[in-house]
Amino acid sequence: MPTTTTDRTPLLENGNGVHHRTFRERFTDAFHAEDEPSWLVSYKWFLFGSWLNILLVFVPLSIVAHQLHWDAALRFSFSFVAIMPLAALLGTATDQLSLKLGQTLSGLLNASFGNAVEIIVGVAALLQGEYRIVQTSLLGSILSNLLLVLGCSFLAGGLKYPESNFQVTAAQASSSLMTLTCITLVIPAAYHGAQSDGKKVDATVSALFSTAGQFVDGGDLVDDTTHGLRIISRGTSIILLLVYIAYLIFQLKTHAYLFKSSVVHEIETPRMNVPAAAFALLLVTLITSFCADYLVASIDETATRYGIPKAFVGLILLPIVANAAEHVTSVWMALKNKMELTIGICVGSSIQIAAFVVPLLVIIGWITHHDLTLFFADFETIVLFVSVLLVNFLIQDGKSNYMEGLMLVALYLVIALAFWVS
Numbered sequence: 001m002p003t004t005t006t007d008r009t010p011l012l013e014n015g016n017g018v019h020h021r022t023f024r025e026r027f028t029d030a031f032h033a034e035d036e037p038s039w040l041v042s043y044k045w046f047l048f049g050s051w052l053n054i055l056l057v058f059v060p061l062s063i064v065a066h067q068l069h070w071d072a073a074l075r076f077s078f079s080f081v082a083i084m085p086l087a088a089l090l091g092t093a094t095d096q097l098s099l100k101l102g103q104t105l106s107g108l109l110n111a112s113f114g115n116a117v118e119i120i121v122g123v124a125a126l127l128q129g130e131y132r133i134v135q136t137s138l139l140g141s142i143l144s145n146l147l148l149v150l151g152c153s154f155l156a157g158g159l160k161y162p163e164s165n166f167q168v169t170a171a172q173a174s175s176s177l178m179t180l181t182c183i184t185l186v187i188p189a190a191y192h193g194a195q196s197d198g199k200k201v202d203a204t205v206s207a208l209f210s211t212a213g214q215f216v217d218g219g220d221l222v223d224d225t226t227h228g229l230r231i232i233s234r235g236t237s238i239i240l241l242l243v244y245i246a247y248l249i250f251q252l253k254t255h256a257y258l259f260k261s262s263v264v265h266e267i268e269t270p271r272m273n274v275p276a277a278a279f280a281l282l283l284v285t286l287i288t289s290f291c292a293d294y295l296v297a298s299i300d301e302t303a304t305r306y307g308i309p310k311a312f313v314g315l316i317l318l319p320i321v322a323n324a325a326e327h328v329t330s331v332w333m334a335l336k337n338k339m340e341l342t343i344g345i346c347v348g349s350s351i352q353i354a355a356f357v358v359p360l361l362v363i364i365g366w367i368t369h370h371d372l373t374l375f376f377a378d379f380e381t382i383v384l385f386v387s388v389l390l391v392n393f394l395i396q397d398g399k400s401n402y403m404e405g406l407m408l409v410a411l412y413l414v415i416a417l418a419f420w421v422s
Helices: 023-031 039-048 051-067 072-113 116-127 131-160 168-209 219-254 274-306 310-322 324-335 339-367 378-395 402-420
Strands: none
Touching: 039 051, 039 072, 039 274, 051 072, 051 274, 072 116, 072 274, 072 310, 072 324, 116 131, 116 274, 116 310, 116 339, 131 310, 131 324, 131 339, 131 378, 131 402, 168 219, 168 339, 168 378, 219 339, 274 310, 310 324, 310 402, 324 339, 339 378, 378 402
């Protein structure tokens, strides 16, 4: 009989006829499982799977504008638009990794990269000493998610369905944690106010009883107040991070049943393999950090030259960039009557900002010797408090309609108007 030939090389078989895989085969299997798309298919879908990726052309434009020192408005606009598709790609890569990592690791991944743009922009502004931009951008992200994104989702869902229902216990647990983080921002403002009042009294007494008419302005009390704010902010940040870790365990492990949707969802098929998604996540994060640095560097000149309040830029414009992908996803879920997912996206993202990103940036500032504190201006603290209060009132019944969405959007527009004239 003729000898049958195979595609195996005899040298790759042992005496028992067992085939030994080559290094190339082992390497390929390690980075490409049989049930996962190839690297080429993964990146083809990653880059061409959304029309929003057309805006990636502004990434090189942003770099060129910065290197050639073009007009500040062009540098700001190019970087502003460039971050929008990058934010969407960050979310896409994170979601693809989440499909394969399991629930617990997915939660940790979403906690780390779910608000990657806010972290990147915040670190860039922090290292440049733009503390005002850091605080307003983070506060703006919280307000954008709680009022604009959630409001538009309630409005869109309410126009399609008379009433939408969601798990009230999970929503209240999330909103209660949001209230806690809001209170932790009120305490530094209250402390500063109390110390300032004490300083005024002591300065007046010192002026009345100073010898030889020498006036004492109470500057040492200002230093004491700043030192106290640092201690309060850093200690509170550590506590908030611990509370957030406990919240992740509560949400993903011990009480995960509270956060499960009553609607049966289709199992999503991965469109990228794990190594390709991980590499894409790191690469997009790096590119986003450069664009964020260019964006922050152009804010001051743009605001001064064109008369745009810096608070408005940080509170309104920057969160629009960072939350563009979340905004679209949240509204889309509401139109599908998946209101638990909408609540999870909006309130959950706000919790990540308030209980994870803000404390993280305070600690990073502590390490890098940048005195970022949790002390926000009185007006900003009041705005955050009333916003959280309204959201708590609206979700406590576990139902939503278009009128509730309209109220949230209306409050956001009023706040935007107030910061425009500030």
